[in-house]
Amino acid sequence: MLHAQNLTLAIAERTLCASLDAELKPGENWVILGANGSGKTTLLHALAGLRVPDAGQIRLDGSEIGGFPPRTRARRIGVLFQEAESEFPATVLETVLTGRYPHLDRWQWEGAQDYRVAEAALEAVGLNGLAQRPLATLSGGERRRVEIAALLAQDAPICLLDEPTNHLDLRHQVQVLELVAGRAHRPGHLNVFVLHDVNLAARFGTHAILLFDHGECRHGPLADMLNRSNLEQMYHCRLREIRDNGNTWFLPD
Numbered sequence: 202m203l204h205a206q207n208l209t210l211a212i213a214e215r216t217l218c219a220s221l222d223a224e225l226k227p228g229e230n231w232v233i234l235g236a237n238g239s240g241k242t243t244l245l246h247a248l249a250g251l252r253v254p255d256a257g258q259i260r261l262d263g264s265e266i267g268g269f270p271p272r273t274r275a276r277r278i279g280v281l282f283q284e285a286e287s288e289f290p291a292t293v294l295e296t297v298l299t300g301r302y303p304h305l306d307r308w309q310w311e312g313a314q315d316y317r318v319a320e321a322a323l324e325a326v327g328l329n330g331l332a333q334r335p336l337a338t339l340s341g342g343e344r345r346r347v348e349i350a351a352l353l354a355q356d357a358p359i360c361l362l363d364e365p366t367n368h369l370d371l372r373h374q375v376q377v378l379e380l381v382a383g384r385a386h387r388p389g390h391l392n393v394f395v396l397h398d399v400n401l402a403a404r405f406g407t408h409a410i411l412l413f414d415h416g417e418c419r420h421g422p423l424a425d426m427l428n429r430s431n432l433e434q435m436y437h438c439r440l441r442e443i444r445d446n447g448n449t450w451f452l453p454d
């Protein structure tokens with residue numbers, strides 16, 4: 202469905218990811234993990250077709266991603282950016298409706314169905330009571346949930362999310378990840394999350410891409426990737442492994 206084929210990404214002469222060959226398939230929830238500055242966002246943008254690889258390519262449904270018209274691609278892939286900044290004054294509902302643009306013709310206004318989808322997305326993130334509020338008046342966590350609602354309203358089968366839990370409290374971190382990860386059970390759906398919290402990755406991921414120093418990357422089923430040796434090498438710190446009820450949790454030592 203989404204294939205990083207022999208992908209190499211570099212910035213300013215520094216290789217972030219060398220010869221990554223990963224096939225991301227329907228039903229899977231991938232997490233990208235790595236230290237600050239390791240290249241997680243850069244890789245996510247490449248997977249979205251927003252960054253041209255230094256070598257290799259991204260294939261979407263078997264074709265090179267750059268060949269898709271933007272609107273077609275946006276119906277297949279939705280992206281939640283790390284920090285979304287809007288210059289325009291808009292209400293919460295208007296912001297969520299922007300998720301419907303890939304489904305509209307060039308000069309077409311949103312219709313009743315688009316409003317229904319947007320309102321359902323707002324309800325899913327628990328913000329339907331704020332539909333008419335100016336976006337600028339929201340708290341950081343509320344605003345993040347509005348951005349997630351816009352992504353849900355886009356209704357793309359592939360969702361790429363850069364630190365979706367930014368600004369969210371513990372309850373909302375779990376709720377939002379449950380909501381999005383649960384969509385991978387729908388036929389033809391797939392998610393990729395950039396996360397900093399290894400324990401949330403363990404809970405919601407099925408597969409992982411780990412970014413190490415000097416462009417080294419490893420990928421595979423989460424159970425094979427999330428171990429102390431990999432994580433200590435990747436984060437450059439000692440970790441404690443806590444086993445509880447069949448789960449393993451990692452904490453900095």
Ligand SMILES: Nc1ncnc2c1ncn2[C@@H]1O[C@H](COP(=O)(O)OP(=O)(O)OP(=O)(O)O)[C@@H](O)[C@H]1O
Pocket residue numbers: 212213217235236237238239240241242243244
């Ligand atoms: N225009 C640029 N010029 C030079 N270096 C850049 C440029 N853009 C990004 N970088 C560097 O590329 C590296 C990878 O950035 P990226 O945002 O992908 O990292 P990340 O793993 O997502 O980091 P974080 O966990 O801090 O969000 C960083 O070291 C960043 O400073």
